[in-house]
Amino acid sequence: MYAVSGGKALADALNGVSDLIPLPFLSSFVNIAIKVLEACEVLRQLPFSIEATAIEENLMDLQDRVYELMLAVVNTVPVNRKVSIALQDKVRRLQFILDNILLDIAKIKAQKKILLLFFHNLNKDRVDRCVNRLKAALEQFTVVSHLQVEDLLDKIRADYSAFGAQLNRIEDAVNQTTQPHNAPSAYPRQDMPPTTRRLFGRESLIDEIASLLSVESTSRVCITGAGGMGKTSVALAVVESTPITTTFKKEYIFWIPCIEAKSSDLLRRILYAQLRITAETYDSLDALIDELNATKERRLLLLDNFETPWLSGQDRDKINHILQRLAALSHVALLVTMTSGFIPGDIQWHHCPLAPLSAAAAREAFKAKYQDSAGGQELTEDGKELDEFLTSIGHMPLAITLAAASGGRLRVSPAELLRDWRTAGIGILSGHETLSMDETIRVSMERGVVQSNPDALTLLAILSMLPAGTTGDNLRWWAPFIASSPKTAVQTLRAAALVEQDDVPFPPARIFVRPTIQSYMSQQNRIPPEIRDQVHDACYKFVLDHRSIPDDHKFKEDLAALATEGTNIQGLLMDMDVQNLCPNALDALLTFGFYQSWTKPSTKLASHALKLAQAAQDDPNLVDPHGAARHVAEAHRCMGRNLFGLSWYAKAYKQFEEASRLFQNLPDLALAGECAMDALQMWRFMKKGGDELEPRVQAAQANLSHNENDRYHVARGLLGLGEFLWWRKRWTAAIDALSEARIIFEDLNCSASAARSLYYMARAYSRLEGSSKGLLAAREAWDKAEECGEKELICDTSRITARYLMSSEAYDAALPAITQSLAAARAAGSPNRVAQSLEIMAYYCAARMDLSGARVAYEGARAQFAKRTSTALGRRGVARCAENVDKLRELSELNQDSFADLRKPVPWY
Incomplete structure (x- = not known):
């Protein structure tokens, strides 16, 4: 099993006494044998096809037989008396066989990669012939093929007692082949922890890392991530994966726990202990490197929790030197886990930053752990509350495990866990001391790298108050009082995995804190x-x-x-x-x-x-009654604007009415007039009133125009009047008022109000047989709406443009306007606007004879109208879309007659 290392040790010992015994032919034989052993080892690393594993097994058999032959020859040849010519000839004939085997191996090695992959049978036969030749040679040499090492050493001692010291070196070298290294007593050795039963959502990453480590050229892998992300669990799963157990022998896979290695000295001692290597002193890494380099047998070192020596100590240069010396051994694979956002040292790592679980994997992990902790009882309440809870804890594996274990033991539902999280935060994620989330975070905060930067914890506190994180550019707003560069503080926190950064350059990148760390910081007055x-x-x-x-x-x-x-x-x-x-x-x-x-x-x-605002107004210590009253009026107006955007017209009307009354009392006549116009617009949307509203419109316009020098509010009054006249179907008068308003707004460069004026002008032109003027006004309105950026206005103006184009059957030209209208409606979140845009889309699909598209769009429009059946627009929209859906359901295909039978969207203009 350890033929190469044993053979080298034997050769070294024989070379050491070569001046005392007449063994030149024996030394030459041993050297050739060692070359064969080394050539076999190189050949085993070549990329044979996966079907050709028999080749590797036969190569190992060949190595074993060469080693046995070498030991048999050393055992047989006497050195205390003259060696016969016949025996010397036998050794030379064996050397000739080894020379030919070396040539065969060289031929296999010289093949191109493609031949190695596809002509494995030919190579297998060649190796088989080498094994058979050696088997025959051993039989001719009259020694037992599988010579026991212990018996051999006893016999060598008896025959060569004059060279006791040198032979002891042979015995030590051979004994070392029974296990890779010997454990020192300077530091206790720890066993590798067991792996997690199953890691959800990490399967592809585990396979990727295992594949990288299996190839020498890519065998430097560093897994980074926040505490609790599951780095160690992933690494242990990698170690037990098939590619690793196939590539590395079990006794050559070492777990190096670095969590207590707060200095380079401690790290060295842990390395010696875990690799089972003894040395006269542990102040140097030389003995360990020599031992690892004694053979080219592949080894895997898992340096777990490497953040302790890298981030906590004061001798990072020495830690880096240890890493570099290990990395210089190409046959030694390195797998490092670090609670950090960065990789350590000046080594070419394959960086694997560990992200949170996907939503689906998080659900699976939670339900599996819950069932285990609940004695096999499955979680039945796995609806939106579970998804919301998992999102709130950031889909972090350790948080999921702790929460599911607690929930399963107590039979707590996800809804209850969510309530507990909102009140107690990270306190619900407790386990034993080394697994609790707060302990994991505390240790990261106490790292030396964090404590060395006084601004780091200040920035962490600031970012913990920003649930969505912020950009590097916007840090100047949130942290103007940080003394050093915010970028330096960000780097420090990222090094300790306390904050994270999107994978883009710093200034525009988003910097954020995980929910568990936010919760930790919010507890116990840590901010x-x-x-x-x-x-x-x-x-x-x-x-x-x-x-x-x-x-x-x-x-x-x-x-x-x-x-x-x-x-x-x-x-x-x-x-x-x-x-x-x-x-x-x-x-x-x-x-x-x-x-x-x-x-x-x-x-x-x-x-x-x-x-x-109302509470502040009621404050007995109020020093600015006028300012407080204005805040209350503005708050009513703000509420009205948001209710209007949500299509709650009746509720919005009340808020605008109250705001108008309060502004009238301040007095602020311009804002009183604005709110009055908004209230009247809600009245129109509710399809109420008629002639009796005209005095109220005139009063609102008078308030807006009370200061003739205030051209903006004068124009706002004209706009409100024009909208009312349009609603009362007084088209010409409406166009006159709106045109006058539009001129002022364009002169003042007020794009939004100019767009609104043009929008109602376009709708009025449609009633006066002015389709060309109407389309022109609609397009101008859309352009100005895009210029100002108000989503509701973009939705309205692009939709009326689409209607004009569809009326003239310019369907291809209408599609961009329909698409823009729907996108803006969704962005604004108005159900009625979304419904109207979907209805236009459905009508377009029907006009293009797209039956399935029309059905889907009408169903969507009906669902949106149904959200606001409290309004006439909503109720009528539901009925209209339902009627069209019924008609389309009866059809197998659309034609011009069936299209003409559909009800048009309302309002069409």
């Missing part, structure tokens, strides 16, 4: 109050620096900026309460509420703003 205040102040400043309305030239740019931090901003603003309101807090809250109304409407934050 100092002063940092919390600074982060909230930074949030308010960021929002207010990007405050604008759709008619501002920087509106589109501000939308994009706020979108990058939307989740973080909402989280911080929702954390606000009336006890800690600062001067800018409510302004920022309301600004972001309006931003949501233009992008993705939601009543959650708007309701929070209204509640805080």
Whole structure:
């Protein structure tokens, strides 16, 4: 088994006494034998096909027989008396056989890779012939083929007692072949831990790493990731995989636990202990390297938890030197696991960063562990609560294992675990001391590399308050008070795997903290109050620096900026309460509420703003009653805007009415007029009222136009009047008012209001037989909507453009407008707008005779209209789409007659 190392040791010993005994022919024989052993070893590493494993087995048999032959010759040839000519001839004939075997091996080795793969039978025969020749040679030499090593040594001692010291070296060398290395007493050796029964979602990664390690040229692999990501479990699974157990003998696979190796000295001692190597001193790695390099037998070293020596100690250069010396041995494969975001040392690693589990793998892992802990009882409640819980803990394997084990033992449902997580956080993820999530995180925070940078923990606290992370560019907003470069602090935290970075260059890259670390930092006042205040102040400043309305030239740019931090901003603003309101807090809250109304409407934050504004107004210590009243009025308007975006027209009407009343009392007549116009628009959407609304429209317009020098609000009044006149079917008057408004808006460079004016002009032209003017107005409206960036406006203007084009049967030209309308509607989150865009898409599919596409789109439109059956638009939309679905269901194909029988979308213009 250890023929090469044993043969070399024997040859070294014989060479050492060659000047005392007349054995020149014997020395030559042994040298040839060693060359054959080494050539066989090289040949075993070549890429034979997977069907040709018999070749490797026969090569091993050949090595064993050569070794036996070499020992037999040494045992037989006497050195204390004259050697006969006949015996010398026998040894020379054996050497001749070995020479021919060496030539055969060289022929196999010289073959091209493609021949090795496809002509394995030819090579197998050649190796078989070599084995048979040696077998015959052994029989002719009249020795037993399988000579026992112990008997041989006893006989050699008896025959060569004059050379006791040298023969002891032979005995030691041969005894070392019974196990790779001997354990020292300087440091206790630890057994390799058992592997996890099954690793969900890691199968392909395990196979990839095993394949890399099996080939010498790629056998440097480093697995990195946050604590609890399952690095050790993956590494142990790799070690037990078939490619590894096939490539490496069991006794040559070593686990090196580095978790206590806080210095290079400790790391060396652990290496000696785990590799079972003795030395006179452990202050140097020389003896260990010599032992590993004594043979080219492949070995695998798994250096587990290497972050301890690399990140905790003060002698990284010495640690790096140890790594480099190990890596210099090409036949020694290295597999390293590190709680870090970076690979160690100046070595060409194959880096395998470990990501969280996929949603599907996380579910499987949770359910399997739950069932084990519940005594075999399966988890039945595996709906959206389980998915939400797994998302909340970041799909991290250790967190999943701990939560599932706890849940299974107590028969706790995922819904209960989710509630516990929201209240207790990481406290629910406890196991024994070495497995608890908080202990894993604490150890990472206490690494020397983190403690050496005073800004690192400050930045960690800041990032822990940002659930969505932030970009390198935006760190200047969140952490302006960090003394050193934020990039340096990020690098430090990434080294300890406390923060992570998207795989793109730093400035635009997203820097984020895993949910488990966020939860850990939020507990026990780990984030100092002063940092919390600074982060909230930074949030308010960021929002207010990007405050604008759709008619501002920087509106589109501000939308994009706020979108990058939307989740973080909402989280911080929702954390606000009336006890800690600062001067800018409510302004920022309301600004972001309006931003949501233009992008993705939601009543959650708007309701929070209204509640805080009212509470602040009721504060007995109020110092600015006028400012408090304005905040309440703005909060009602903000709530109205978000309700309108969600198609809740009746609720939005009440909010706009109240906002108008409050602004009238301030007084702020322009905003009172704006809110009144918004309320009247909701009234129209509810299909209520008629002539009695005209006085209210005139009053709203008067408020907007009370300052004749304020051209913007004068034009807003004309726009509101034009919309009302359009609704009252007074098309010409509507176009006149809207045209006048449009001229002012374009002069003021107000793209959004100009687009809205053009939109209603296009709808009015359709009633006056002005299709060419209407299409032109619709296209201009769409262009200006794109220019300002408001999603609802883009949806409306592109949809009416599509209607005009479809009316003239320009279907190919209509498709981009329909696609844009649907995309904008989905981005805005308005059910009615999504429904209207889907209905237009369905009608387009029918016009193109696409029966299946029309059916799917009409079903989708009906489902969206059904979400708002409280409105006339929703109820009528459901009925219209259902009727068309029924008609299409009866058809096997569409034609012009069946298409003409479908009801058109309403409104068509």
